[in-house]
Amino acid sequence: MAQEFETGSFHRMKSLNKSTILNVIRLQGPISRAEIAKLTKLTPPTVTNIVGELLESGLVVESELGESSGGRKPIMLRIDSARYTVIGIYAGAKRVRGIMSTLDGQVVLHGEERIPVEPDAQTFLGILHSVIRKLIEQTDPAVHTVLGIGIGMHGLVDPHQGISIFAPNLNLRNLHVKESVEKEFALPVEVDNDVRALALGESWFGQGKGLANFICVNVGTGVGAGIYLEGKLFQGASYTAGEMGHTTIDVHGPKCSCGNYGCLEAIVSGPAIALRAKQAIAEGRETLLAQWQESGETITGELVYRAAMRGDELSKELLARTGEYLGVGLANLINTLNPSRIIVSGGVSKAGGLVLEPLQKTVAARSLQSSAEAVTIVTSQLGEHAMAIGAVTLFLEKMFTPAGAAEIS
Amino acid sequence: MAQEFETGSFHRMKSLNKSTILNVIRLQGPISRAEIAKLTKLTPPTVTNIVGELLESGLVVESELGESSGGRKPIMLRIDSARYTVIGIYAGAKRVRGIMSTLDGQVVLHGEERIPVEPDAQTFLGILHSVIRKLIEQTDPAVHTVLGIGIGMHGLVDPHQGISIFAPNLNLRNLHVKESVEKEFALPVEVDNDVRALALGESWFGQGKGLANFICVNVGTGVGAGIYLEGKLFQGASYTAGEMGHTTIDVHGPKCSCGNYGCLEAIVSGPAIALRAKQAIAEGRETLLAQWQESGETITGELVYRAAMRGDELSKELLARTGEYLGVGLANLINTLNPSRIIVSGGVSKAGGLVLEPLQKTVAARSLQSSAEAVTIVTSQLGEHAMAIGAVTLFLEKMFTPAGAAEIS
DNA sequence: GATAGATAATTAAATTAATTAATTTAGTTC
DNA sequence: GAACTAAATTAATTAATTTAATTATCTATC
Incomplete structure (x- = not known):
């Protein structure tokens, strides 16, 4: 019973607050620092400090001024959704479908490839790589920065290790999907079961x-x-x-x-x-x-x-x-x-x-x-890319979560 | 959507660490400060500091010295389980059964009363009070300090407010159980559904x-x-x-x-x-x-x-x-x-x-x-008092959880 | 249009509770 | 008994929040 005990430290505290503020901006934005302080019960200086770091990372930007009811106009903050993108892959029984999506779930690119019957591991991973590569190649890095990749796979998946334990329709076992894709593209990758990804997609955008x-x-x-x-x-x-x-x-x-x-x-x-x-x-x-x-x-x-x-x-x-x-x-x-x-x-x-x-x-x-x-x-109202959008949120969820939030640059 | 945002603060951090250490002592005790530090990844001074507060509260005591492999012998810490007790009540369809239990789940007293058919709210609450009162009256305060009361009720319960929304077998609705018992005995009370209490009991002691x-x-x-x-x-x-x-x-x-x-x-x-x-x-x-x-x-x-x-x-x-x-x-x-x-x-x-x-x-x-x-x-191996033991753990769970842990005196 | 009042954001100092490093205590081993 | 080891504590440092004060900017009104 290798138990994990949760403990507090300065680093964790900051990380938690950073992620909380990021999520407030995402969910309630555009929103002012003062409003964030009210909602989160953090003090204004703490908010100013953390928002400063988020602005520096580029993920958050100051936009227009808000309305005031007799005082200084608030500076509204929002996520720079359109600037950053995430790749979402749905690996089903017959085909691999991929999208590139902005942080607010807008699909900017999509593509797909068929999977041959009973492929071997290398063939399947090759198709995965190919779909991803084409999406990346179509991207203008001056317009869109790709932050990571989410993959929703049919079958039994170990999301912690990013392994497809068993994909019945492909008859493949123990595919190290996360490792393979991370090595190929030098981007962080999250993998989970397709239907779970779909549910997460509904929770974010549906x-x-x-x-x-x-x-x-x-x-x-x-x-x-x-x-x-x-x-x-x-x-x-x-x-x-x-x-x-x-x-x-x-x-x-x-x-x-x-x-x-x-x-x-x-x-x-x-x-x-x-x-x-x-x-x-x-x-x-x-x-x-x-x-x-x-x-x-x-x-x-x-x-x-x-x-x-x-x-x-x-x-x-x-x-x-x-x-x-x-x-x-x-x-x-x-x-x-x-x-x-x-x-x-x-x-x-x-x-x-x-x-x-x-x-x-x-x-x-x-x-x-x-x-x-x-x-x-x-x-569901997510449409034809529902599964791939779900895959995108696999990565987003990680990114907007305490441990992950700090490490975007 | 009145959302709750979790944020970090000094108070929360301390409370979390305190509760973590308390739980480590409970689960792994007797255990030394050094061992706690290793397990929790907290530093030795932090552990010393927090353990000091726990010793002061009386909940934790230093017991014998442990074995050393060439160095100072560790001072073993454990929960003073036998000193403190919790009352657990199972309110079923036909009777109210109560126990008094030490913190490690040992039943030291028990009692029960029958519920008449279709009682009114006052009658039922009166029986509840009566079972609890008898347990308290049999307790020697020099030996056992009662910390709180847990109640497992059949039917639909709102555990946050401590209300029995509907108890079908008694045909009662919206009983403010927590409020009533807290007022009567000036002790903190936790209420939940009986089967949920049972499950919690299994998680603690079964x-x-x-x-x-x-x-x-x-x-x-x-x-x-x-x-x-x-x-x-x-x-x-x-x-x-x-x-x-x-x-x-x-x-x-x-x-x-x-x-x-x-x-x-x-x-x-x-x-x-x-x-x-x-x-x-x-x-x-x-x-x-x-x-x-x-x-x-x-x-x-x-x-x-x-x-x-x-x-x-x-x-x-x-x-x-x-x-x-x-x-x-x-x-x-x-x-x-x-x-x-x-x-x-x-x-x-x-x-x-x-x-x-x-x-x-x-x-x-x-x-x-x-x-x-x-x-x-x-x-299940919890025996005849299983439900009441579950009720005890309703209170224990609260007590050993971050917000509650600090407030024992 | 000058000024008071209000709200937003920042700065500086104080505080909290952790961590780091050094020290003391209390043993074991050769 | 000298050298070594490990546990626990103490003192100093550090990181991040909080408090208090300040600055910035807008609205309202006389």
Whole structure:
């Protein structure tokens, strides 16, 4: 039990105050020194002193003068967001997507590359490097200074060491991603699981802004959750928190790829929806999907959604059923963790009301009243770069945190 | 969004270091100043200085000299555990049980009183006061100094304000428990939900010692969990985290008292086991239980356990089934939260292997491999006063935490 | 438009509580 | 008993905050 004891020292105190002021400027800016002092309960001279260092680092700038109500006009401070950028990489099952983003989450560049089937470690890392390199090459250093790189990877990730322990869709193990990328580009790198990155992205720039407890549930090929508790991403004892795809909601339900029965993933994932559609077609149900299938289309979750939008009854029914079952899963989460918000993202969230309405109904019926009253269920609005934006925030979080905040230059 | 910004100050720094040293002495004591300095990375003079204050407060004492390997023998320090006591109260559905405990969890006194059916607020608070008063009256102030009171209450509790928001079994709402008891006894009081208190008790004195992430699952009349994450009790957005009794594991399962189907509580709680037993008897199954029922016994979960111990096949089967289903619920928890331990307490835990073996099997089958490898499942060993010991730790936790540590005299 | 009042920001001195370096205490070893 | 070791303390130093005073700049008003 190699325990870590937290102790105070002058250095830590300063570092904490510096990071606190930086975050106040980020969250409440433009803001004056006097206002910062009021909010943080630090004294004006301390604020002046620390703000001085932040100005020197270039991260914070003085902008216009603020309004006064009878006195000297305050000098407003803000983060020089547009000047500095961070690279965010989403390494999924089939492709690596990258963005370059300013500190306030504006995407200024993006790019992607396909991953070949079953790549070896070097090939995969090469693709990662390539996507990053292209982004850097397109950057004018006079306009944008790249501060670091965040990487969100599917599968099991050790974020402390920056290692991809297991990436099932690539069949790779123990990739030293952080080490490799840091060596290649001489920039600080943060790595974590993709869905956790997504949740962090929501907390910085999305529907999780200002919330201490929320859960981001991503429903696509699988079902995963990024769990954000007490103002921090929750990792679990061995970095697997949020792997809720194989939680059981129906012990006598359909068989799942994992060998068990009634896993959430076996009922609400894209492939599961497609499977139910195929079964219905086989049973002879009348549906647009049958026609489309005959004309060569492959049945997928997305196709079911398109059919539903055209008014296909079976498809609407399938999506409604999906909403109900997902609602059961979310109600379980709500009863267990009592979050103040659940953010639904991924394929299912695009289906909108067709899924969400039955979902909300089920949640209301199946969760403890006071937990249900405390929670709101929304869909992600971060758009197509959501995962990569999440990756960016992996780095931002580190950068704006006590230990990291001091070391920007 | 009235945000709290954490800032450093001299006072905070000192308070943090003081509490850190206090906790090191508590956890690793008897320990010398030099060893404390090594462990905490504080310098020897700082340790000497702070230890001086702790000695003055009386909470810490110098004991024997330690062994030396060629130099001055270290003066060992330890908490004067036996000198100071805390009162712990468990307010359940039918009775209020109280203990007086030393700082190291030794129970020196205990007592209890029954709660009448549907008491009014004054009656209930009167019983609470009465149990506490009797404990205090039995205490010789020359031997034991009472430092404070912890109260674990069933139902929904706001631990920050010390209010019982809703106690379903007493049908009471918005009881200002902390205020009432503090006024009566002029001692600091901490209040929280009973199962959360239990989890905290496990973290201090039980199976959760030294663990950062574990969950204490109490299965009795209902099913509740105390969730301990990242070294702290997790409360949730509105203090209802851990209310997992009504999480769904079988959407098409038996009807629950809450109106839904397949809630965990409707399958594995004591009453649910009894119900299944009665159904089996009604179906004409041959069993000891049928004989006992005829001779006037009421079928309860406990009775089923007693029958199983006598070799009754139906009862063994019922308990095995309970283990399987509870295993599904725990597997869901494990997949979602990736704890390093689950501590099972309450009635079911007494049934031992009859429940636990099928439970372990189910957990192994239904949870993600790396999460399953990270977790151990054990039963609580705190004994009959477990809940009250948990209540004691509600106060201890506060007392040994930065803000509180300084204010003991 | 001069002046009082108000608010913002800075400067200088005082204070706090840590750290560094040296010293004392109390042993062990050869 | 001289040399060595380790623990604990003391004294001096240092870093960062806080207090108090000062300067800067704007508004309001007579």
